[in-house]
Amino acid sequence: MSDIEIAQAARLKPVHALGDALGIPEEALDPRGRHIGKVAQPWLDTLADRPDGKLVLVTAISPTPAGEGKTTTTVGLGDALNRIGKRAIVCLREPSLGPVFGMKGGAAGGGYAQVVPMEQINLHFTGDFAAIALAHNLLAAMIDNHIHHGNALGFDLRRISWKRVMDMNDRALRDNVIGLGGPGNGMPRESGFDIVVASEIMAILCTATSLSDLKERTARIVVGETAERKPITCATLKAQGAMAALLKDAISPNLVQTLENNPAFVHGGPFANIAHGCNTAIATRAALKLGDYVVTEAGFGADLGAEKFIDIKCRRTGLRPSAAVLVATARALKYHGGMAVADVSKEDVAALERGLPNLERHLRNVQEVYGLPCVVAINHRSHDTPAEIELLVRRVEALGGQAVVAKHWADGGAGAEALAREVVAACEKPNSFRFVYDDALPLWQKVEAIATKVYGASGITASAAVKERIERLQAEGYGHFPVCIAKTQMSFSTNAALRGAPSGHTLDIREVRLAAGAEFVVMVCGDIMTMPGLPKVPAAELIDIDGQGRISGLS
């Protein structure tokens, strides 16, 4: 059966039953259809004194075209923890429509490890992304409107950094010239669109602790500069009130369920390159108050997503993971060992062995740099051979780790019970969680710390202009912000073709972007696409709906 067929065959609990089981009072659970609810953020604030459950971070080896299965592992582990008698809640990011209509189909897990209702989660869901897009674009409209009516704030038209956003893979919108057509249509200038997940509003929402926090940080967004290079903020345009009003409901976490009727929060979804790539802190915090175990994923591999989870999300919001799960597949490691993606279903122990350093470095990073007990989840695929699995388990054990084969994709939670037991054990192990760098370290040295400690780089470089920009941000008082490194997720280096565990490379910072509202400084190291395009045959061509409203072609 396809993912959507499995999802459509599922028996779902009504959302109020999910809420009851978690002790959420009826007045704090706003239904959005029969199987989706928003848990009122103001009610969540009343839980502050409750003890927190244990937070388990699911991360992965460096992503490959062969696929690793981080989301399915997160869901399967959540179900498995429930099966072995733990009250566990899963926390995931919301899917973006860009990939849904582009390459990937849906993004709500797969096989027998999915969150449901799958169609709604993939299409619109509770409207959070639409709200973020409108809030973002309202600010953009107010900027151009301000300029049209005389530009009293003195915007330098060449230095407006606030673009518009759309939840769509639409490359033709990347770079454009707006305001054409004469004096009635505003002032012509260069601008562009990003996809919604790249919006700074998304990043703010995902690290916000309350609606007031969200509004205050929105007010501090720097949207452009004057000719004298003085920053102009959202607050000077008086946009933050209306923007926060648009985000009133978006800030409340969305409660859904897994195929096995266990609770899941699916809330927020920032890019993992120019932003930190995790679901909202409000959802994670809510789950910790309502469950004993919370399983959440970070974007990309453990070098990028887990580092940002720790240095950006945990640092700002006080969250502390008890353990990490590092997801790997034999296929992906054979790809890291040099096999072509078309061949990775074939047994090749030598290729696996050549690829293992990727897993080993990530494991060492999680254990030694982040200081977290770590379980390696071998996400099982039907072509895996005993020899491959045996090698994998042995090598992980040699590093003091534990590797467990998990079959949640085929078998649901039952397939991940062994993993769940190891994770429970890991949560009891000594934990020396730590950030990669201190707040007080200068921005430059923060990047250096990540590059050398996590990426295996020998150092960092930047052009004089970039260095000058970093120094200026340091001088302007942004030096205490964490850094958010935007680079390829395919390699520890900035060269996507360097698989495995390259060492001694240098990390070149090409560009610096201040996210004054999101409270980090983006260090762009490579070509980063913030508005994807559609492939020659987009997934959208295959999606359909019949007269009874039954959707097909999502996967």
Added chain:
Amino acid sequence: MSDIEIAQAARLKPVHALGDALGIPEEALDPRGRHIGKVAQPWLDTLADRPDGKLVLVTAISPTPAGEGKTTTTVGLGDALNRIGKRAIVCLREPSLGPVFGMKGGAAGGGYAQVVPMEQINLHFTGDFAAIALAHNLLAAMIDNHIHHGNALGFDLRRISWKRVMDMNDRALRDNVIGLGGPGNGMPRESGFDIVVASEIMAILCTATSLSDLKERTARIVVGETAERKPITCATLKAQGAMAALLKDAISPNLVQTLENNPAFVHGGPFANIAHGCNTAIATRAALKLGDYVVTEAGFGADLGAEKFIDIKCRRTGLRPSAAVLVATARALKYHGGMAVADVSKEDVAALERGLPNLERHLRNVQEVYGLPCVVAINHRSHDTPAEIELLVRRVEALGGQAVVAKHWADGGAGAEALAREVVAACEKPNSFRFVYDDALPLWQKVEAIATKVYGASGITASAAVKERIERLQAEGYGHFPVCIAKTQMSFSTNAALRGAPSGHTLDIREVRLAAGAEFVVMVCGDIMTMPGLPKVPAAELIDIDGQGRISGLS
């Protein structure tokens, strides 16, 4: 109290109680929060054999800056009908965020005649507009993606009529050049954005009878032409399936309530100039099956909105109004009589008398051209004097009509009971409902019929190019479509400054646009803005939300 304060003080019934009272089974009412529900469109189909209630169309004199109050009258009349013992349901359009953040504040009625929850209805609501925007923009992305990947269909880049949309007043997006930045970013070409209410998808949704009907008509949208002027449709891009999937929930009507806890459908909201300006036919039909009286409004005045309600919405969907209500205020008629808008609160019987021909022509049109019994609602304002009201009532009676003072803004349904009784009586009067023109009439003569019978024009004109375009559409098989005239709403003529009831003018067709999916031909007669701009001080600057989520500044 301000509108939002009145709305926030209201005691709302839970949406399931509204559903119960209408006999909607629980499984057919999808809750969207505690006070909003989507009534499943497939369930509505099962009601086909039930008799219809009586349909009352609320229309108005030519709009003026003084305000007429069509929406408040629709809501107040609905409440009043319920007060006098009729099961009445109100059907309204959904507000667009453009005006909410621009000039107008909210659009859910006013005073004690509002639909609630007012903040949600004004901000996002159930996500219908977001779904329409995404469906529209997906098609746009697929067009540019097709061109980027080789343009096998042979689009002439200068003749792509499908723009993008955003629910925002953002003039800088009206005209732009997209696809800049090199070969990776698509093909540079001129394009632009409209506001969502101007989307052809909105017009299709609002006249659709089912999801299948919506998908089939979406497939027929003409998005551009080849160099040989051959039309290219949505179907050739295989976009309609994914677009319809995005609109799965948007097609189901939204059930809310008035301040007096009576049911209201608020669903769809196309522009009244380049589209037909009415809520969805599915909502109107649903209300007719569930209530004894249905009160709905059309856009602008009785020359534009009511004509399109009849010739486009009723013609396509088989709806038949039993009576019409023509809304007027003494203030607005004094403006039509030549007073400045700043002065209309002062008594001036002579100005009123000079303005009355506007009301009289609209009344005669409704009675004689559309063949509907008509009640004139004098929407009472505190400055109205007895002499003014007496003149108004007398002149309406002279035309065989009935004028009733209604005070719903101040007094809710109780203030409109006399109006409600007259409307009930009007619904029993002989009804000779008719279209302004037959399907078989050529497009040119359809415009002529409207211009001469409804607008008081002496004839119509067009450039040779426009005439040629009309002939071509006629030859291509679009001659049976109704026409949708886009002109200023401020005057019977195409000159907004000609108040009152101008005669003998000519209607010049400047431009013709085919809406092959919406199934009408737009005849543009004047400057029509399909992407508004924000004023110097946008309403957005005044909108705010506090830490408890209480919104202020909407009105």
